Amino acid sequence: MRPPFKNSLLRNLEAEVVSRLCLHPVTFELGHEIEFPGTPIDYLYFVEEGMASMTNTFKDGSQVEVGMFGYEGVIGVSALMGTKRSLNRVYTQIAGYGYSSPVETARKEFDLGGDFQSLALRYVQTQLVQATQSAGCNAKHNLEQRLARWLLLCADRAHTNNFKMPQEFLADMLGTTRPTVSLAAGHLKEKGLIDYNRGLIHILDVAGLEEEACECYRIIRDHLDNYAEFESGITV
Numbered sequence: 001m002r003p004p005f006k007n008s009l010l011r012n013l014e015a016e017v018v019s020r021l022c023l024h025p026v027t028f029e030l031g032h033e034i035e036f037p038g039t040p041i042d043y044l045y046f047v048e049e050g051m052a053s054m055t056n057t058f059k060d061g062s063q064v065e066v067g068m069f070g071y072e073g074v075i076g077v078s079a080l081m082g083t084k085r086s087l088n089r090v091y092t093q094i095a096g097y098g099y100s101s102p103v104e105t106a107r108k109e110f111d112l113g114g115d116f117q118s119l120a121l122r123y124v125q126t127q128l129v130q131a132t133q134s135a136g137c138n139a140k141h142n143l144e145q146r147l148a149r150w151l152l153l154c155a156d157r158a159h160t161n162n163f164k165m166p167q168e169f170l171a172d173m174l175g176t177t178r179p180t181v182s183l184a185a186g187h188l189k190e191k192g193l194i195d196y197n198r199g200l201i202h203i204l205d206v207a208g209l210e211e212e213a214c215e216c217y218r219i220i221r222d223h224l225d226n227y228a229e230f231e232s233g234i235t236v
Contacts, residue, residue, distance in 0.1 A: 006159075007046045007098065008072045008227075009119050017116055020109050023099040028052065028092040030164070034075055035086035043100040045075040050096015051157040053173060054088045063089065064175035065150075066131055070157025072224045073123040079103045080110045080120055093169065094158045126227040130220050137216040138175060143184045146174055148213035149220075151194065151203060156221060161203035188212065 005011045010018060028034075028050045035041065037057060045052075047070055054067035066088065069075050075090055080103075109116045137146055150173060155161050170185070171178045188194045193209045195202040203209060210217065 005046075006048045006071050007074075009074055009123060010046050010099070012119055013115055017109065017114065020105070021101040021116075022105050023101055026098050026100045028096050028098065030092055030095045032092040032095075033089075034092070035088060035090035037087060037089060038085055041076045041079040041083060041086055042103055043076065044079065044103060044106045045069075045098055045100050047071055047073075047075070047096060047098040047157075049159065050092060050098070051094040051154055051163075052090055052092050054090045055172065057089050063172050065173040066134070067127055068130065068153060068157060070224075071159070072157070072227070073126065074120065076103065077120055077124055077127075080107055080117075081124075093165065093173075094154065094160075094163045096158065122227045126223045129223045133216050133220050137214060141214040141216065143174065143176060143180060144187055144212060145214040147181065147184045148188065148193070148209050149217040150174060151201065152206070152209055152213055152217050153220060153224075155203055155206075156224070161206065163201055164199055165201050166199040 005018075010023075023046070026045065028047070032052075034045060034052060035054075049071065052069040052075060053065045054069065055063040055065050057063045069090070076086075106116075110120060111117075137149065141149075147170070150170075154163060154165075167178045167182055167185075171181045174181060185194070185196045188209070189196055191208070191212070193203070193205045193212060195204055
């Protein structure tokens with residue numbers, strides 16, 4: 001009997017499909033390096049608990065988040081469509097666990113054209129929505145709105161309102177400086193929306209934080225939560 005998966009993609013697959021993916025349990029420690037630019041993508045990862053960020057890394061060593069992974073999908077999905085080496089860094093921001101599947105094994109299942117392919121393509125669409133919405137958000141909305149959006153998405157992905165997040169991580173994820181993100185977090189703390197001390201974040205008022213966040217939070221959240229119900233774009 002298969003376990004009751006928390007991962008949205010695995011939860012929507014039949015038992016025989018899951019069996020063919022040859023899943024192996026994986027523990028994601030804080031800061032666990034899942035992908036790094038230029039390295040081969042050998043495994044897909046399905047997160048059950050925790051959260052990982054995908055970042056662009058620049059020549060000066062700085063980075064900015066361009067994607068987020070939680071219980072809703074699969075890390076490394078581009079390998080199913082021919083990508084051999086990672087273009088981005090992917091690492092754990094909130095510790096957790098999940099499952100791995102060898103890329104070649106997963107690609108064989110993908111090429112069968114069944115439910116796994118359909119769900120994987122829907123998830124790719126969701127990642128595109130997340131990336132484009134975040135790009136627009138970074139250009140349009142102020143830092144407090146963006147920080148509120150990011151904290152809410154983290155909480156949703158990790159199923160917890162309490163997590164550890166050093167200021168330098170927050171600054172990298174939002175593409176800003178540590179003093180600037182400290183000021184924005186301080187404003188949210190003054191409003192009673194969060195508590196933030198020594199890198200530990202506690203969301204005190206979810207509804208209030210949603211009010212503080214821009215509309216981008218709800219758009220991204222709804223796509224991540226409901227992508228399994230979207231049209232895949234495949235005609236039979």
